[in-house]
Amino acid sequence: MAEHLRKLFYPRAVAVVGASRDPSKIGHIVLRNILSGGYQGRVYPVNPNAEEILGLRAYPSVSSIPGQVDVVVVAVPAHKVLEVVEDAGGSGAEYLVVLSSGFKEVGRADLERGLVERARRHGMRVLGPNIFGYVYTPSRLNASFGPSNVLPGGVAFISQSGALGIALMGYSVVEGVGVSGVVSMGNKADIDDADILEFLREDPRTKVIIAYVEGVTDGRRFLEAASSVSLRKPLVVLKAGRTETGAKAAASHTGSLSSGPALWEGVLRQAGALQVRDVETAFDYAKLFSAFNALPGPNVLVVTNGGGAGVQATDTLAENGVYLRELPADYVSYLRTFLPEFASTRNPVDITGGAPDEFYYLALRRALEHPEIHAILVLYCQTMTTNPLRTAEAVVRAVEEVGSGKPVVAGFVGSEEVRRAISYLLERGVPAYPTPERAAQALAALYRYAALRRVVERRLEYLRTIGERTRLLGERRAVQP
Ligand code: ACO
Numbered sequence: 001m002a003e004h005l006r007k008l009f010y011p012r013a014v015a016v017v018g019a020s021r022d023p024s025k026i027g028h029i030v031l032r033n034i035l036s037g038g039y040q041g042r043v044y045p046v047n048p049n050a051e052e053i054l055g056l057r058a059y060p061s062v063s064s065i066p067g068q069v070d071v072v073v074v075a076v077p078a079h080k081v082l083e084v085v086e087d088a089g090g091s092g093a094e095y096l097v098v099l100s101s102g103f104k105e106v107g108r109a110d111l112e113r114g115l116v117e118r119a120r121r122h123g124m125r126v127l128g129p130n131i132f133g134y135v136y137t138p139s140r141l142n143a144s145f146g147p148s149n150v151l152p153g154g155v156a157f158i159s160q161s162g163a164l165g166i167a168l169m170g171y172s173v174v175e176g177v178g179v180s181g182v183v184s185m186g187n188k189a190d191i192d193d194a195d196i197l198e199f200l201r202e203d204p205r206t207k208v209i210i211a212y213v214e215g216v217t218d219g220r221r222f223l224e225a226a227s228s229v230s231l232r233k234p235l236v237v238l239k240a241g242r243t244e245t246g247a248k249a250a251a252s253h254t255g256s257l258s259s260g261p262a263l264w265e266g267v268l269r270q271a272g273a274l275q276v277r278d279v280e281t282a283f284d285y286a287k288l289f290s291a292f293n294a295l296p297g298p299n300v301l302v303v304t305n306g307g308g309a310g311v312q313a314t315d316t317l318a319e320n321g322v323y324l325r326e327l328p329a330d331y332v333s334y335l336r337t338f339l340p341e342f343a344s345t346r347n348p349v350d351i352t353g354g355a356p357d358e359f360y361y362l363a364l365r366r367a368l369e370h371p372e373i374h375a376i377l378v379l380y381c382q383t384m385t386t387n388p389l390r391t392a393e394a395v396v397r398a399v400e401e402v403g404s405g406k407p408v409v410a411g412f413v414g415s416e417e418v419r420r421a422i423s424y425l426l427e428r429g430v431p432a433y434p435t436p437e438r439a440a441q442a443l444a445a446l447y448r449y450a451a452l453r454r455v456v457e458r459r460l461e462y463l464r465t466i467g468e469r470t471r472l473l474g475e476r477r478a479v480q481p
Contacts, residue, residue, distance in 0.1 A: 005191075005199040008095045008127070009136045009181070011070035012041050014143060015062050015093070017084050018075035019045030019053050026099060027075035028053070029145040030133055037135075037142035037150070042067060062088040071095045072124075073133065073143050078102030081129070082114055089122030097143060098129035104187050105130055116190045131186035132162040135169070137179060138205045144184065146170075153178015154207030155286045156200050158193055160185045160214045161240070168210070168279065176426045177286050180206040192217060194225035201229045208289035210282045211273075212238045223271050227456045230272025234289045234449050236282050237273045239264050272456035274449060281441070287431045288442040292407045295450040297374030299325050300443065302348035303363050304436075305355045306381035309413060310348030313377055313440040320444030321451070324348065328372045338362055354385045357394035364398035368406055375407040377443050379436050380421075382414025388421035396428045407446060411439030 014034060018027035027047075031054055034043055044067075045053040048060040059065050062072055062084070072088045074081055078100045085096065096119055103112040112129065119126045127134065133144030137152035146166040151173050159165030165184050172179050180203065183196050193216055200206045209229060216222040229235045241261075268275045276282045300322055304310040314324055324347045335345045339359065344350040351359045360378065367373045380391050392412070399408050410425050410432040412418045418434070425432035433439040 004125075005195060007070045008097075008125075008134075008191075009141075009199065009203075010139050011095075011141070013044065013067055013069045014039070014041060014071045014073060014141070015044040015046050015059075015065060015069045015088075016073045016075065016143075017046040017062060017088075019047050019050075019058065020075075021047070021050050021053055025075075026145045030073055030075060030099070030143060031056075033133075033142040033144060033146075033148050036148050038140040039142070040140065041070075044069065062091045062093065065091065069093045071097060071143070074098045074100060074129075076100065078108070078111060078129070082111070082118060085115060085118045085122070085124070089118070089124065094124055095127060096124050097127045097131070097133060099131055099133055099145070100128075101130045103129045103189070112187060112189045119190065126190040128184070128186045129189060130162070131184035132166055133184055135179070135182040137181065138203075144169075144182070146182070147173065149173055150182070151176070151178040153180065154205065154290045155179045156181040156183075156203070156206040156209045158183050158185060158196050158200075158209065158211040158213075160188070161212055162186065164212055164279070168212075171279070171283060175283055175287070176423060177283060177290060188217065192221075194218065194221045197222075197225040197229050197235070201225075201232050206233065207293065208234045208236065208286050210236045210238065210286055212240065214240045219267065223267055226268070226271035226273050227460065230449075230453060230456050234285070234293055234445075235271070235273045236285045236289075237268055237275050238277075238279065238282050239268065239275060269452065269455060270459060272449075272452040274445060274452065280438075284433060284438055284442045285445045287426065287433075288407075288409065288445055289449075291429050291431050292405075292446065293449070294405065295453075296407050296446060299372055299374045300347075300377060301327065301367050301373045301375070302377045302379065303351060303360065303367070304348055304379035304381075305351055305353055305360075305383070305386065306379065306413075307344070307350050309379045309381050309411065309436040310350055313379060313411065313436040314348055316437045316440035317377075317444055320441060320448060322444045322447050328370060331366060331370055331373065334366050335363060348379075353381070353383050357387065357390040360391055361394040361398050364395060364408070365402060368398060368402035368404045368408070373406075375409075375443060375446070377409050377411065377436075377439060379411045379439065380413065380418075382412075382418050388412060388414060388418045389424060392421035392424045392432075395425065395430060399430060400428075407443065409433075409439050409443040411436040 016031045019031045020027040045058045050058040146169045332345045422432040
């Protein structure tokens with residue numbers, strides 16, 4: 001684990017400077033979130049104008065707190081932040097989490113430099129400024145003014161946009177995708193994406209990382225950190241400022257310099273990151289990678305009760321570089337034992353519109369046991385003769401009985417009842433989506449990730465070879481008279 005950030009994510013005590021008595025103010029909300037989230041460390045409100053806040057004794061300054069503080073959350077106006085840094089400097093705190101706006105993003109780069117210089121002088125690192133805070137569910141720490149009902153799970157978000165980060169937190173609850181961490185990056189005056197990526201790479205609680213990035217200050221460091229993450233776990237990147245006008249918007253948002261889109265695409269590919277264009281796809285991928293990230297063999301089976309859904313999924317898979325293959329002959333013969341004659345047993349297998357849930361169960365169960373079938377896309381279109389929830393139950397029964405660990409991804413299309421079936425599948429670890437295309441695209445992401453990982457492995461291997469050659473050349477020169 002990246003030791004230098006350990007105390008940021010596992011602090012023994014947190015102080016909130018600017019913890020307001022007013023429930024509508026940011027400093028109050030952050031304190032309330034920390035307390036209601038169940039954080040087990042000590043919590044100190046700091047406010048020279050208050051005696052007690054939310055049942056806790058308030059301190060006039062960080063330096064007056066009797067115990068050790070690891071993290072100081074700062075929620076006072078920008079012009080007071082430097083005083084807070086000086087005061088916190090002697091306390092032994094290691095991290096300042098500066099929520100305050102009013103720095104580089106509004107032309108006050110001088111104030112931002114002063115913040116980092118003073119913090120560094122006192123041995124502290126700065127997260128922010130201009131952020132909504134951070135969340136780390138393994139520590140039950142919600143030091144943010146985002147939503148309080150965070151669902152624990154395996155997805156980590158790093159967001160340069162505060163509003164988008166907060167929206168993602170809400171979306172994760174609605175979509176049932178649990179998070180390990182949410183880190184608002186803001187102006188990245190000191191701690192940057194690479195630092196956080198290095199921590200999350202080693203974090204066993206994080207299965208997949210979604211990063212919203214407008215720009216980075218040290219491109220080479222980002223490339224190296226992202227590459228090392230991609231070798232361990234998927235990194236999904238929403239790169240903002242893909243167009244010239246978008247890049248200008250990013251510059252005025254967090255003061256980031258965003259390079260050209262083509263350059264970024266190249267960097268992200270080199271880093272093995274999965275670049276996505278929208279939040280929906282980022283979440284679709286997160287759902288998939290929360291469930292699986294082992295790289296499957298090439299043979300994907302599509303089972304559907306609707307021919308059109310099967311064709312749409314086949315197209316989407318092919319557009320993403322995944323081509324359906326012929327099914328093993330013994331599997332086809334087995335399907336023939338229970339499917340009607342008019343069913344299609346070629347891949348995609350069409351078990352027909354009136355197929356009872358038992359057909360799904362039988363087709364899936366044998367496929368999960370079959371060594372030559374490596375991943376399954378199961379599609380369902382609601383009809384009056386079928387029941388979506390029972391179909392979902394049949395899928396889960398097959399998956400749980402065989403326990404093969406093979407990727408099974410579902411695309412269920414239909415009404416409100418189908419939504420319930422999707423939730424049922426998600427709760428039982430089967431990534432499920434409301435259209436065949438989204439399900440197919442998510443499954444294809446596993447293969448895209450495998451290919452990107454090979455790009456990183458080859459690049460690193462190449463760099464190692466060059467390094468070795470240079471070393472040998474150097475040795476040879478050294479022994480020459
Ligand atoms: N130390 C500790 N507390 C202090 C100090 C001090 N030196 N000085 C004042 N306080 C107290 C105040 O008395 C007040 O408490 P009270 O309400 O009980 O009297 C409290 O600290 C807050 O101070 P205010 O001056 O009332 O500041 P306010 O809460 O209005 O604003 C804030 C502070 C939130 C940091 C604001 O300046 C700011 O930057 N807002 C923007 C934050 C933001 O958007 N960040 C980006 C997020 S990303 C996104 O887009 C969502």
